[in-house]
Amino acid sequence: MKSISRRIGVNRRVLLSALAAPAVLSGLRLTAAQAQQLPERSVAPGPLPGGPPLASWNEGPAKQAIHDFVRATTDAASPKLVPPEERIATFDQDGTLWVEHPIYSQLVYCFDRVPTVIKAKPGLANVEPFKTVLSGDRDAIAKLSLRDLEEIAAATLSGMTVDEFDTEVKKWLAAAQDPRWKRPYTDLTYQPMQEVMSYLRANGYKTYFVTGGGQDFVRVYSERVYGIPPEQVVGSVGATTYGYDKDGKPVLTKEPKLLINDDNAGKPESIHMMIGRRPHAAFGNSTGDRQMLEYTGAGGGARLMMLVLHDDAQREYAYGPAQGLPDTKVGTFTQALYDEAKEDGWSIISMKSDWKRVFAFE
């Protein structure tokens, strides 16, 4: 029997996280009440024009590593100069560029889309797992199985044209709010990491996302929120099918089939497929980023590999389980990953001590 996990446009790690995080469901209540009401908000990414780079970083080894890398690879006199066309930097998104706790934003989107799916197919209202989601019973929803979540993702991320999906996600982003900060999810990007991207771009680097999240989903806001154009977003890919609508107009329809799972070993494989060059810098925050950093480090010359460690429960969240931090299924940073980083010369970014501020709105 074919596994249902091959039929969805969001990867298995993303779905597993839902099982570990009942708090996500607060997002569900918001949409019915507030959709269409909130204006779209945007946080200006990066430092102020003319300001110093990395302004939100404290002095320390992490900031120094970034400066050293940029100098080594872009100073014309450097023996490790990297030609402009080879200046590629790849970034994980969830937990590296924006908040991933208590659960990935794309999964909140999936839950929030359930009522719309039911409207199109009213018969589903009495079918599990949709019935439970519609009930709003948080305890029951928290007990949904992985298979249930896969079914919800498959139903909410497919069946529409890519243009319709784009419109739906835009609408959702304008309305939905993170329950802790009471702000749009796209406000919850890490200002210091935005500054890293701006700094690299100012030095000729092309910045790419290499995310386990859905490529179509991230592309909707990546240019506005991060300055990363759609063609530089590499993510998990749901299949599309070319066809014609009732007027004979060509359309691409999103299918409930996962084509690329852009996580773990899938990250270097996708980098090869989508970019065709080895990055000189790679940024992540969890075991899903390990192979991307290894692959980056295996190139010659100057390379920069960095991992964000969430050790700041007060300003954001604290989880590992590396370094005795609380364990989590969402963005797991194991002690083994920490040890590999130390051994291979990767830099650890301590959210608590390396960042002056976490968000632009602070």
Next chain:
Amino acid sequence: MKSISRRIGVNRRVLLSALAAPAVLSGLRLTAAQAQQLPERSVAPGPLPGGPPLASWNEGPAKQAIHDFVRATTDAASPKLVPPEERIATFDQDGTLWVEHPIYSQLVYCFDRVPTVIKAKPGLANVEPFKTVLSGDRDAIAKLSLRDLEEIAAATLSGMTVDEFDTEVKKWLAAAQDPRWKRPYTDLTYQPMQEVMSYLRANGYKTYFVTGGGQDFVRVYSERVYGIPPEQVVGSVGATTYGYDKDGKPVLTKEPKLLINDDNAGKPESIHMMIGRRPHAAFGNSTGDRQMLEYTGAGGGARLMMLVLHDDAQREYAYGPAQGLPDTKVGTFTQALYDEAKEDGWSIISMKSDWKRVFAFE
């Protein structure tokens, strides 16, 4: 039983063409004798700096269509102005940018690689279809089945790291020659089409390949020969697997598995996956490009769709079967495609009447 056609890094259309074109095998004899001897040659793409655009084009509706499109989409006063980030132009390669007859160059590469494969696995020398290929018996080789060709492609395009493949293809390109022109395959690009790419790039367009050929193969030479960097080459994709070599170094190994078949409907699907924007201009020459041109044309504003018609047996080749030209399995241009082009306002490029010269070396 799983079809072997899913196991290869080159698409089915490419393989089918081999069945129709025994003349390819002349390429096979060359390599044994001449490999490693010929210097790498390169043709300067595009017009001379400062020269007029489209210098190798005769005046006529095709040249006019290109000029009109560029003016309409880049003139600041034009109502159809396209913002710079949306200026995307996609090009088929085989038959649109370089010679595809009597057979796709990548297939010649596959045949030429057989001896090397045998050297690594001597046992295969007595196993079909390798035994027949090694025999040099052109009649027997011409009778190989599609399944045989798939097996040859699978064996020659997989089993090595992506870096090793890159090195192998570079070596082959430097040594192999087209039997008719006695020149490296990379010399056989169409000068007028190189000028179209240069002209579009000079006007802010990003030029992409969207080819049924193997992405890894085309990326080896696309930047040098066409000015198209690897990250702008979209093609058929063979899977890779991330792993470690005997020294523990991370490597990506090419697998005998076709992940993306970038032909027909696969072209717009790949454009969505790899670029995430709809092109404003698309160029092709066969039925495999139909959906890409339809998808391009379905966007709003000014769009340019063009098809190269091979109607010049003297300077290149003549095939259709559109307009009464000889039929072919390699780069088929049907009358139905011709009629659709006329109906939808696509431009036909007559190689015979629209091009002053075909190659830069003429």
